[in-house]
Amino acid sequence: METIKLSAFRIKNFRSIIDSGWRSLANDGITILIGQNESGKTSVLEALQSFFDNMLLEDVLRSDNSLPVVSCKFRLEDKRTVVDLLDKKMLENEVFSILKEQKEFEITREWTSSQTNTLYISTADVHSFYSQKIEAQKLLEEKSKKEIESLLGDTDSLIKKLDAAEQEKTETQNELSAKRKELEQKQKALRRAKKPDQKLIAEKELDTCSREYKLFEDDFTQKLEIFEQLKNRTQELSEKISIGKLYQGLLQKQELLKGYLADCNNKISDLEHLYEISTHEKDKKGVLQKIHQQKQELSKLQQEIHSVDEQTRLQMFIATKVFNAGTRLKQAETEAQKEIFKLDKFFDMQRIGESLFKYIPVFEFFEDFSGLLPNKIDLEDILNENHHAEGYKAALNFLKLAGLEPSFFREKNHRILKQRIECLNSDITINFHDYWSQNVGKDNRIKLHFELEHYDYTVPEKSGKPYLEFWVKDNQERLYPKQRSRGVRWFLSFYLELKAAATRNNTNRVLLIDEPGLSLHARAQEDVLKVFEDLKTKMQVVYSTHSPHLVKPEKLYRILAVQRANESDDTSETLVLDPNSLSEASADTLSPIYSLMGIRLSEQQFIRSEKNIIVPDQISYYYLTYLSKIYPDMGDVTFIPATGIHTIPSLVNILSAWQVKYGLLLLGSNVDKVIEDLHYNSLLSKSGNSILHLKEFEIVEDLFSAIDFKKLILLQRIGITEKNSEFIAVNGLSRNILATNFVNNFNDAKFSYNDLDESTKENLEKLFAGIKKIL
Amino acid sequence: MAIINDESIEKLYKQQQELEQSLQYASYIQQSLFPKNSLIKHIFPESFLFFKPKDIVSGDFYWINRESEKTIVAIGDSTGHGVPGAFLSILGISFLQLVISRYNPKSPAIVLNYLREYLMKALNQTGKEFEQKDGFDISLCFIDNKSKNIQFSGAFNPIYIIRDREVNQLLGDKMPIGIGADFEEPFTNHEFKLKKGDMIYLFTDGYPDQFGGPEGKKYKYKPFRKLLTECSILRTEEQEKKIKEEFDRWKGDSPQIDDVTIFGIRQ
Known part of the structure; x- marks a missing residue:
């Protein structure tokens, strides 16, 4: 059995959501997003779906150009740890030791443009390990890049200097040659001079010329030296220059290709838009062909970019070595290749993310399928893709599951078509046990069946036209879908959608359902909730709703409240509040809960006329409701949760106005102000209601001894010497999740009153005796 | 190959002396945490304590406290013996004092x-695999000063x-103080009505686990139990003497394998 579950999510920059913060899913498999229309509930579901299927609609992008980032945490619920999901040989030692004991991992999908994104492991320690590595490499690259830029900038002036030096050297050399000739002539003249005065003059001239020649010679030597120096320097830098030029060329190529890629993506988007608005089949076909061509182009470009990226990476490694470590080119090439090989030997963040992604549950998004399976649908509506026809989507899902495409019905001869249909096995068997525990039919197995019929004279405007008729059959009877309850019909339609949308052969799923059963009446919505309750053991369900019938008052820990930061402004940021912060949600957002209380009140189920106990918060409500069920001789008592200490006076006010009899349970030492308020307003004395104040228990969890707290609530072995309330606060634990553990243990009948520790029993004795007294 | 000369022998001898002095001092500290004999005799005039650590410091420990309504007696046996056992015994005594003064518990199980x-x-x-399972x-026992009812709770020890x-026999639960094999369960509280003349024996497993005798087997x-039954009719001073003699007789030349503690109280 698959045992990897989505445990939390965080959404950034997705439509109106700037940062949802980390939000946990309820442990028991059902999470509910409540909130008003336009609050952003659907955005949460769509963001999760985008995380999974890598698709992003244009309209989710924010006007501030920030790009979406969606992170999800997954929890392994079997013996494996995260490393067991990965090829251990591909993990660097540091990463291996971080992940070897972890039961939870985090993956992030971050969009880098509207079309592109990266998926990577974002588990904190692993992410920080890779970030440090990337940062160090980046710094090195930046350094090399700067050196390349400065080197290439200097190269021009160096070459100019070399040219000038060469010219000066040549000029001086020519002058020196001329001087040498002059010297030779002077020497000749001296040899020819016979007379003493001629000899004297010739000697003087030779002497002057010799000195001048010496000066020229010195000048030439100096110029030659300069030239040689510049020449050597140029030769020395030639390796670096060639590396730099090659690298810069690659960078330019990268930029160019990225530009082409963006153009190509834009063209595809335009064509896809054109395809959507095209009405004629022929036009659509033409556009589709162009899309295909563009996609081929895109694929080629992506390959080319990949290859250039690889070359750039290698060149950068070489440059880093040559520039920073002074390694010679040949050696640098060998070392860089080795280093890259070593790096590629191990997974990077992306490859770990992609490897783990293969194990996560399949996310499936369902929009409201208001079209319940109809009794019949005109064939014309199927062929014309008339989405507005009653039950169109459910009928189409049915046909898909029966293995039939709408084109099957294009056969114009109805007799032949009918014959073909009769040859098919046009039944779909639905095993209700798969998803729903309610008894439907004799053996919980029903068949959906369809037939091709024609309207007769009773429907004159359609007389002779074909339609598909659907039947729901079980061993006992054959009925039209509409003869079944709306709840069953909803389930059938949901089942068809679930099956038709099954993309992978993987039963581990997270169903994301937007406003389920929106069109159903109250009772049928309660049936929908039952379906989810049954489904939750097999798959996780996250749905949005603002219906009170899809929320259970005793399971408020499942709720995430979604609302705008400024409720009167639909353009303001969306906030997602966890169950611990429900008291911060607005009354409008919490209206399903308030309505629920109202509904139950009218039904005399939620609040009775007497024997009510107001408790400080919903967490207390869960614990006390369940504990009262096992406490001997407790009798009937109804706990009414306030949404925090400070809302108690308001609740007391309402109940007093309703003339409901109640007691008030207060815990801890920090409630004097509330008691003072209540007395000041004479709220309690008016109706003769009274308070039970147990100062020694800060919160309801303090009723449990350390042993019971660990065994039934914390589910961990650790020494606890402080009060449970202190332990929870110091360790930052979620009271909701702890309460869920307790409720699950209770529901699984893992303990009875007698199994509780004596200290817990003693505390409960004190509590319930006190409650009995004030009731 | 190491060369052993007079100098290194001297050095080793010195180190051993220092170590022994240090352990001896540690033993004084440990002794000071245990109740004085005079206090024991004051609280239980007819009682004896046979306390024989295997090493200089002991993993076994004992503790007595008299309150207005009850008297509390504890005998503990830490994992191992010697220094690590002594450290645990200090933790044991400290926590025992802390718990009793902070929570004023109604029963030894609590x-x-x-x-x-x-x-x-x-x-x-935290119960993880390969984790150290140290404990004791x-x-x-809580003995009611008026009614002489005894409440007992034990971690392995009866x-x-x-x-x-x-x-x-009042048996202890099969779980230690410290992490055990299974998830923590509450300790069981036993009650027993005492009569005048009853002998209560608290002890660790050092005595019955001692090897010796003609075949070198455990006691x-x-x-x-037979030994204690025979002793129970004697005066407590004689009991202590007999228990000691029997221990020495059984042990003979065999080494003592663990710390030994027996505390006998006459009602």
């Missing part, structure tokens, strides 16, 4: 529940109450 939490927390025990076994040569619990 004390043991708290003690286990304190020790698990102090040693960071203990017998803890106590014996011998009346008219008949042994009543075992059955002969141990």
Whole structure:
């Protein structure tokens, strides 16, 4: 059995959501997003779906150009740890030791443009390990890049200097040659001079010329030296220059290709838009062909970019070595290749993310399928893709599951078509046990069946036209879908959608359902909730709703409240509040809960006329409701949760106005102000209601001894010497999740009153005796 | 190959001396944590304590406290012996004092529940594989000063109450103070109505586990109960003498394998 579950999510920059913060899913498999229309509930579901299927609609992008980032945490619920999901040989030692004991991992999908994104492991320690590595490499690259830029900038002036030096050297050399000739002539003249005065003059001239020649010679030597120096320097830098030029060329190529890629993506988007608005089949076909061509182009470009990226990476490694470590080119090439090989030997963040992604549950998004399976649908509506026809989507899902495409019905001869249909096995068997525990039919197995019929004279405007008729059959009877309850019909339609949308052969799923059963009446919505309750053991369900019938008052820990930061402004940021912060949600957002209380009140189920106990918060409500069920001789008592200490006076006010009899349970030492308020307003004395104040228990969890707290609530072995309330606060634990553990243990009948520790029993004795007294 | 010369022997000898002095000093500190004999005799005039550590410091420990309504007696046996055992015994005594003064617990079982939490927390025990399972076994009694009712709770260790040569065994739970094999369960509280003349024996497993005798075997619990039964009719000073003699006789030349503690109280 698959045992990897989505445990939390965080959404950034997705439509109106700037940062949802980390939000946990309820442990028991059902999470509910409540909130008003336009609050952003659907955005949460769509963001999760985008995380999974890598698709992003244009309209989710924010006007501030920030790009979406969606992170999800997954929890392994079997013996494996995260490393067991990965090829251990591909993990660097540091990463291996971080992940070897972890039961939870985090993956992030971050969009880098509207079309592109990266998926990577974002588990904190692993992410920080890779970030440090990337940062160090980046710094090195930046350094090399700067050196390349400065080197290439200097190269021009160096070459100019070399040219000038060469010219000066040549000029001086020519002058020196001329001087040498002059010297030779002077020497000749001296040899020819016979007379003493001629000899004297010739000697003087030779002497002057010799000195001048010496000066020229010195000048030439100096110029030659300069030239040689510049020449050597140029030769020395030639390796670096060639590396730099090659690298810069690659960078330019990268930029160019990225530009082409963006153009190509834009063209595809335009064509896809054109395809959507095209009405004629022929036009659509033409556009589709162009899309295909563009996609081929895109694929080629992506390959080319990949290859250039690889070359750039290698060149950068070489440059880093040559520039920073002074390694010679040949050696640098060998070392860089080795280093890259070593790096590629191990997974990077992306490859770990992609490897783990293969194990996560399949996310499936369902929009409201208001079209319940109809009794019949005109064939014309199927062929014309008339989405507005009653039950169109459910009928189409049915046909898909029966293995039939709408084109099957294009056969114009109805007799032949009918014959073909009769040859098919046009039944779909639905095993209700798969998803729903309610008894439907004799053996919980029903068949959906369809037939091709024609309207007769009773429907004159359609007389002779074909339609598909659907039947729901079980061993006992054959009925039209509409003869079944709306709840069953909803389930059938949901089942068809679930099956038709099954993309992978993987039963581990997270169903994301937007406003389920929106069109159903109250009772049928309660049936929908039952379906989810049954489904939750097999798959996780996250749905949005603002219906009170899809929320259970005793399971408020499942709720995430979604609302705008400024409720009167639909353009303001969306906030997602966890169950611990429900008291911060607005009354409008919490209206399903308030309505629920109202509904139950009218039904005399939620609040009775007497024997009510107001408790400080919903967490207390869960614990006390369940504990009262096992406490001997407790009798009937109804706990009414306030949404925090400070809302108690308001609740007391309402109940007093309703003339409901109640007691008030207060815990801890920090409630004097509330008691003072209540007395000041004479709220309690008016109706003769009274308070039970147990100062020694800060919160309801303090009723449990350390042993019971660990065994039934914390589910961990650790020494606890402080009060449970202190332990929870110091360790930052979620009271909701702890309460869920307790409720699950209770529901699984893992303990009875007698199994509780004596200290817990003693505390409960004190509590319930006190409650009995004030009731 | 190391060369052993006079200098290195001298050095080793010095080190050993220092070590022994240090352990001796540690032993004084440990002794100061245990109740004085005079206090024991004051609280239980007819009693004896046979306390024989294997090493200089001991893993076994004992503790007595008299309150207005009840008297508390505990005998503990830490994992191992010697220095590590002594450290645990100090933790044991400290936590015992802390729990009793902080929570004013109504039963010894509640004390043991708290003690286990304190020790698990102090040693960071969370039940993970390959984690150290250090801790201690203990017998803890609350004796009501008026009614003479005894409440007992034990971590592995039992106590014996011998009346008219008949042994009543109050057994401890099969879990230690510290992390055990299974998830923590509450300790069981036992009650027993005492009569004048009853002998209560609290002890660790050092005596019955001692190897010796003609075949070098363990002494075992059955002969141990027989020995205590025979002793129970004697005066406590004689009991201590007999128990000691029997121990020395059984042990003979065999080494002592663990710390030994027996505390006998006459009602």
